[in-house]
Amino acid sequence: MKTLLIAAAALIAPFVTTLANAGDDALLGEARKVATTLPPKLLAVLQEEIKKSGPEGAIPVCRDMAPKMAGEISQQTGWKIKRVSLKPRNEARAIPDAWEQAALEDFDKRAAAGEPPAQLEKGEKVGNEYRYVKALPVQPLCLSCHGPADQLSPAVKAALSQHYPNDRATGYSVGQIRGAISVRKPL
Ligand code: HEC
DSSP: OHHHHHHHHHHHHHHHHHHHHHHHHHHHHHHHHHHTTHHHHHHHHHHHHHHHHHHHHHHHIIIIIHHHHHHHHHHHHSOEEEEEOSSOSOTTTOOOOHHHHHHHHHHHHHHHTTOOGGGOEEEEEETTEEEEEEEEEOOGGGHHHHSOGGGSOHHHHHHHHHHOTTOOOOSOOTTSEEEEEEEEEEO
């Protein structure tokens, strides 16, 4: 009898795991979709605003529009969205929790080992939530506000020190990981 039970369990186990994986794959796809909605929208508005009023004039886009857009996507999808960084600019919003911090540190290691930063992501069930992070690599456009000091205009420096006295988010070069989009949903 015992042997039969063990045999039955051995037969069923692979199906149960496959089902669980299928559920996780669907969640991963959903999380990835939610996380990749924000950056291109933000980038478009940023580019437009920089053209119109220079990088210092575009700072409100990152400060006010990014959380507003994230809020709208959250309402539409049920996923919470935020941006986090190991070197945050906005201390009130962008400090990673332990799970996000571990993922960001892993991304930095993998990027240093040669993995393309734009492909770095991590998704998994954590407690009663599904969590997902996707790396945000530095592009040339980002440098006017996140680059080394000699690439920041005096007006940008002034605006940053006014709004973010403890800013840690400068000194980046293209291809480094600025931070991540982090999304989560209760299961
Ligand atoms: C016009 C200036 C400007 C440009 C250009 C810019 N940023 Fe930012 N970025 C900011 C500001 C200001 C904040 C702080 C936003 C806030 O208060 O939440 C910020 C915050 C962030 C954050 C949230 C984490 C943190 O440190 O607060 C990430 C991630 C980020 N930027 C990535 C990027 C990337 C990637 C690019 C290029 C594609 C970019 N930024 C281009 C000004 C800029």
